[in-house]
Amino acid sequence: MSNSRHVFLAAVVALSLGIAACGGSNLAATGSAKGAIKIWYSNNAEEVKWGDAVVAAWNQSHASEQVTAEQIPAGKSSEEVIGAAITAGTTPCLIFNTAPAAVSQFQKQGGLVNLSSFPDGSSFIEGRTGDRAAQYKSPNGSYYQMPWKGNPVMIFYNKDIFTKAGLDPANPALKTYDDFLSTAQTLVTKGGVKAAIWPAPSSEFYQPWFDFYPLFIAQSKGKQLVEKGVPQFNNADGLAVANFWKQLYAKNLAPKEAGQGDPFATGQSAMAIVGPWAIAVYGGKVKWGVAPVPTKDGMDASAIHTFSDEKSIGMYSSCKNQGTAWDFLKFATSKDSDGKLLDLTGQMPMRTDLSSTYSSYFSAHPEYKLFADQAARSVEVPNVPNSVEMWQDFRSAYSKSVIFGSQSIDEAFKGAADQIKTLVKS
Amino acid sequence: MLGDQPIGYLFAAPFVLFLVGIYGYPFFYAIYMSFFDYFFSAPGAEVVRPFVGLGNYARVLQDPLFHLAIRNVVIFLVINVPLTVAISMVLATALNAAIPLRAFFRAAYYIPYITASVAAVGIWLWLFSGFGLVDKILGPLAPNPSFLINGLWAMPIIALYVTWKGLGFYVLLYLAALQTIPKELYEASRVDGASPVASFFAVTVPGLRPATLLVVITAVITGANFFTEPYLLTGGGGPDNQSVSPVFLIYRFGIEQNHPGYAAAIGLLLAIGVLIISGINRFVLERD
Numbered sequence: 001m002s003n004s005r006h007v008f009l010a011a012v013v014a015l016s017l018g019i020a021a022c023g024g025s026n027l028a029a030t031g032s033a034k035g036a037i038k039i040w041y042s043n044n045a046e047e048v049k050w051g052d053a054v055v056a057a058w059n060q061s062h063a064s065e066q067v068t069a070e071q072i073p074a075g076k077s078s079e080e081v082i083g084a085a086i087t088a089g090t091t092p093c094l095i096f097n098t099a100p101a102a103v104s105q106f107q108k109q110g111g112l113v114n115l116s117s118f119p120d121g122s123s124f125i126e127g128r129t130g131d132r133a134a135q136y137k138s139p140n141g142s143y144y145q146m147p148w149k150g151n152p153v154m155i156f157y158n159k160d161i162f163t164k165a166g167l168d169p170a171n172p173a174l175k176t177y178d179d180f181l182s183t184a185q186t187l188v189t190k191g192g193v194k195a196a197i198w199p200a201p202s203s204e205f206y207q208p209w210f211d212f213y214p215l216f217i218a219q220s221k222g223k224q225l226v227e228k229g230v231p232q233f234n235n236a237d238g239l240a241v242a243n244f245w246k247q248l249y250a251k252n253l254a255p256k257e258a259g260q261g262d263p264f265a266t267g268q269s270a271m272a273i274v275g276p277w278a279i280a281v282y283g284g285k286v287k288w289g290v291a292p293v294p295t296k297d298g299m300d301a302s303a304i305h306t307f308s309d310e311k312s313i314g315m316y317s318s319c320k321n322q323g324t325a326w327d328f329l330k331f332a333t334s335k336d337s338d339g340k341l342l343d344l345t346g347q348m349p350m351r352t353d354l355s356s357t358y359s360s361y362f363s364a365h366p367e368y369k370l371f372a373d374q375a376a377r378s379v380e381v382p383n384v385p386n387s388v389e390m391w392q393d394f395r396s397a398y399s400k401s402v403i404f405g406s407q408s409i410d411e412a413f414k415g416a417a418d419q420i421k422t423l424v425k426s
Numbered sequence: 427m428l429g430d431q432p433i434g435y436l437f438a439a440p441f442v443l444f445l446v447g448i449y450g451y452p453f454f455y456a457i458y459m460s461f462f463d464y465f466f467s468a469p470g471a472e473v474v475r476p477f478v479g480l481g482n483y484a485r486v487l488q489d490p491l492f493h494l495a496i497r498n499v500v501i502f503l504v505i506n507v508p509l510t511v512a513i514s515m516v517l518a519t520a521l522n523a524a525i526p527l528r529a530f531f532r533a534a535y536y537i538p539y540i541t542a543s544v545a546a547v548g549i550w551l552w553l554f555s556g557f558g559l560v561d562k563i564l565g566p567l568a569p570n571p572s573f574l575i576n577g578l579w580a581m582p583i584i585a586l587y588v589t590w591k592g593l594g595f596y597v598l599l600y601l602a603a604l605q606t607i608p609k610e611l612y613e614a615s616r617v618d619g620a621s622p623v624a625s626f627f628a629v630t631v632p633g634l635r636p637a638t639l640l641v642v643i644t645a646v647i648t649g650a651n652f653f654t655e656p657y658l659l660t661g662g663g664g665p666d667n668q669s670v671s672p673v674f675l676i677y678r679f680g681i682e683q684n685h686p687g688y689a690a691a692i693g694l695l696l697a698i699g700v701l702i703i704s705g706i707n708r709f710v711l712e713r714d
Contacts, residue, residue, distance in 0.1 A: 079682075083466065087468065108473075109684070194557060203663055204662055260555070318468065403665075
């Protein structure tokens with residue numbers, strides 16, 4: 001702690017204002033202007049490689065509309081960095097790492113360009129993403145984000161630990177909640193691990209996306225947390241999922257405190273809830289297998305929905321050459337660019353025709369096929385006002401009732417549902 | 427009108443400008459924001475930020491999370507401030523005496539203060555987590571749930587951590603203050619037959635009163651603004667918000683949720699509270 005911490009807020013404001021004074025205005029921006037643009041992309045090595053390749057390909061044939069690419073500046077989260085840049089007027093034209101949960105906030109800030117305002121805006125997005133595109137529409141019916149790539153989450157497991165525990169590593173019993181709990185108990189008792197599964201139990205608003213939400217989506221056959229302004233989790237499906245997790249915590253099969261480092265990579269935990277990005281990350285370190293998330297009574301894998309963990313592309317209102325930005329956005333989400341993305345990162349482009357378009361890739365990389373099948377049944381966070389606040393309220397209720405058990409789940413979920421109903425309407 | 431040395435204003439000007447620009451302007455802007463349903467927006471964006479008067483303050487004062495945060499500050503200060511004063515005063519006195527390895531110990535106590543919080547927190551996590559060393563040593567005597575996810579223990583552990591981390595700085599303050607106590611006073615107390623403990627209470631403690639005032643006020647200000655510890659050590663104010671602090675809430679509401687008007691109201695209420703406590707401390711400790 002520092003002596004100046006007592007003016008923390010003031011410093012934050014000062015920083016924002018100071019940067020704002022240097023920023024430009026978006027008033028001059030037009031939807032058809034062409035010229036040089038700047039983009040930000042994610043800073044993981046695979047996406048950097050993809051970004052550099054796509055930008056180089058574009059720049060080769062667009063001498064007067066050069067694209068400069070930079071990694072998104074470091075910060076606690078991309079959302080905070082982007083939020084600050086919007087305030088300062090320093091956002092680039094496109095950011096290839098816009099979280100759908102933050103879109104309503106960025107839109108309220110006046111930071112995003114309405115992509116539906118381009119003549120082929122909505123048709124391009126819907127043509128590429130199909131029915132799933134509807135989840136990315138803002139409440140006013142327009143697209144302020146282009147759904148780009150998903151990481152449909154599934155259960156990743158360590159085959160060696162399953163073998164050590166005497167479980168079948170090729171076909172583990174993880175389908176129903178009872179199966180999963182029994183497998184988890186065996187793993188901890190005989191597998192020599194601290195945890196069967198170790199999702200972060202901390203209070204951040206986005207943590208439900210990697211514990212409650214994927215299982216809720218599966219159990220409810222594809223429902224979002226909130227639909228048409230009505231919370232969907234305070235019912236039998238939501239309570240079943242919450243009670244399942246509560247048992248894992250109560251039986252110490254999932255720890256109530258955060259692990260140090262990556263518990264799955266370090267062999268402290270036998271399972272993790274992750275997307276296909278994990279293949280590149282864990283591939284060389286862990287002998288892994290993958291299974292769909294469990295449901296209460298078990299479901300056929302082909303019917304299971306899950307959380308998309310999708311990242312979108314946002315066009316930001318500080319962009320002056322929006323015509324070029326739109327053209328580049330289409331170029332970067334073309335069949336070729338998406339193929340390159342799949343090839344370099346293993347992440348799933350948000351296309352309707354994923355498996356058939358890139359059939360040769362999936363033949364050569366069968367380990368990604370399950371994720372590709374799952375991608376077609378992925379569900380997004382709801383695009384509602386006060387989205388971050390909504391998730392924070394949900395997380396607080398979940399922590400209180402499920403992780404720490406200091407309130408009944410029924411009571412906590414009812415309270416959260418009442419709060420959220422008001423929040424998403426304002 | 428400008429006095430005998432007008433050039434003094436010139437020398438003071440950079441700091442005055444710094445103070446006005448970095449502290450003054452944002453402070454008054456924060457007051458302004460606290461009266462609005464304010465949010466940060468893009469330059470040139472047409473947005474509506476309604477005037478809410480004292481609405482943010484009323485909501486903050488009714489917010490159970492804010493009550494919890496204030497309770498946590500009180501717990502923190504009750505543990506941290508007396509411990510900081512007592513331990514750093516005793517350590518400074520010991521390090522002021524002619525003991526073996528004095529320079530080593532002086533450096534050793536200072537190291538945590540200059541160590542990055544993330545690294546220091548990592549060590550405490552290793553010590554106090556459920557799978558940590560302290561739990562292992564305590565065995566069946568360890569609390570259940572373990573320290574950092576135990577509503578009763580989370581705040582005391584945070585207070586102990588901050589005490590440990592800041593000790594080096596306060597020892598240094600006391601060491602400097604000890605040099606100002608005349609040696610004759612110790613000689614006189616020895617002649618009067620006082621034991622070392624008696625002369626500590628009769629000479630050292632009163633002699634360090636001005637330094638103690640500084641230590642108490644500094645510890646209260648920094649302590650009331652704790653943020654890193656609930657953020658890193660207890661997984662975001664856990665368990666179940668039992669270690670949230672006002673500054674943590676400012677971060678959550680102001681930065682994460684883009685409600686800086688509400689966050690500014692929390693900040694200003696906190697600043698008023700700290701001013702009042704510091705005023706009381708000064709009144710009590712400066713009395714003759």
